[in-house]
Amino acid sequence: MFEYVAFNPYNASPEAMANELTKKSSEGWEVVEILPTFDGRYCAFLRRPVSLSSEVVASAPAAVATSSSSGSASVPAAWYADPSGRYELRYWNGKEWTEHVARSGQQFTDPPVA
Numbered sequence: 731m732f733e734y735v736a737f738n739p740y741n742a743s744p745e746a747m748a749n750e751l752t753k754k755s756s757e758g759w760e761v762v763e764i765l766p767t768f769d770g771r772y773c774a775f776l777r778r779p780v781s782l783s784s785e786v787v788a789s790a791p792a793a794v795a796t797s798s799s800s801g802s803a804s805v806p807a808a809w810y811a812d813p814s815g816r817y818e819l820r821y822w823n824g825k826e827w828t829e830h831v832a833r834s835g836q837q838f839t840d841p842p843v844a
Contacts, residue, residue, distance in 0.1 A: 732777040734809030734819055735759075736837070738767065747772060765835040775835055780806075814843045 739750055751761060751774060759776040767773050805822060809832065812820035817831035817840060827842040 731780050731810075733780040733806065734762070734775065734777045736773055736809070736832070737776055738771065738773040744772070747774070751776075763835045773835070775832070780808075814840075816840060 737750070737754065739747060751759075754776060755761075758778040760778060762775040762777050764772055764774045804824065807822060807824035809819040810822050812818060812831060813827065814820070817833045817838065819832040820840075820842065821828045821830040829839045829841050831838050831840045
């Protein structure tokens with residue numbers, strides 16, 4: 731399982747962004763894609779492997795959503811594969827799926843399916 735983030739430093743030149751991404755790679759992050767944003771900047775989508783406890787299965791956020799009332803497991807807020815399958819990624823805020831989704835590096839909003 732991977733943890734995903736969108737990295738979009740404000741007013742970073744390409745050289746400054748490259749330096750920041752080099753630092754991120756030393757923290758275990760891998761660049762998935764870099765895309766231009768609507769305002770002329772760049773957004774990098776990064777991922778790194780996540781080691782979860784044995785309580786949390788591969789579909790961690792879905793497992794937490796069904797067992798959150800017991801409070802036995804917690805999954806960090808991050809981008810994960812969209813459980814609805816409508817988009818590539820959906821943001822898990824640590825408690826529930828949000829309307830924030832992404833496909834091919836572009837972000838959208840889509841209400842989560844209950």
